[in-house]
Amino acid sequence: MASKLLRLLRELTVWLIIGLAVSLAVDFFRQPALPQNFSSTALQTLDGQPVNLSTMSEERPLLVYVWATWCGVCRYTTPSVAALVAEGGNVMSVALRSGDNAMLEKWLAKKKIALPTVNDASGELARQWDVQATPTLVVISHGEVKSITTGWTSSWGIRLRLWLAS
Template sequence: MDNRKFSKLRRWAREGIIYVLLALAVMWGVDYFRQPTLPASFSATPVQGIDGKTYDIAALSQDRPLLIYVWATWCSICRYTTPSVDKLAHKGGNVVSIAMRSGDDAKLARWVDKKQLIMPVINDANGALSQEWQVSVTPTLVIVSKAEVVSTTTGWTSYWGMKLRMWWAGV
């Protein structure tokens, strides 16, 4: 390889690294500004699922990290994220989901059955819980360990991205 080709290749590599770093900085910034501001007592509030069970966030996050997935049936990005979250739950992941403004319990239960979801679903029918937690974007993923928020992200996330975040929270 002659010097011109090597120089050109090196310049492309350098520019590629710069673009990747800029993209990561933008993604981090967007997550930072869209992250919810959860009240200090958020994990002490038990929530009831559409299955009738009560879920205690503090207790669920005590032994291993808990993924709280805030989503909506009407959210276009959630259509791609929800199957990944459900797969995580299906494979034994510690997951609780909160459906934001997605109808009453009966309507939401029909939707969940139609999609064959196994993850626990809490219905935030009027948006009161998400408003209290200051969640304004769907989907929002919050990872809680020992009743403390360790990670939040918004928007689409892959199955492996969730698994990595959960693993990192447990380290």
């Protein structure tokens, strides 16, 4: 019995290591090649407020969450990001090709999601930033990119990345 349990634990450990390696490899190959001026890009939220990512990341790490209303994986990640915002987290979201401002505001209200959001209706910003997958999560600290990940990420994964960037 003990040998079966030991073998099961060993196999589980191997599968976890393989899963972690695959996840890191996928992140490496799908991460955007952000331009040098990424954190100084002039942005504006849905409510017309100017946004400076570099300034927002000076006191504490900033999560830049690139998502879309049509993204299937985003429906699992967005609630974690919204919870972080509700707790006072430093977050700026960018909605990729999700309609005009009115349509996006309506969608956010319908889903009862409160996120500070920049609308990238045409996808131009995503092209400039070379975002190839949604969701994409970028952690910036003191104007410098510290972490980039794509695809589903747990609430703990997001919080760990922000903590590591501190």
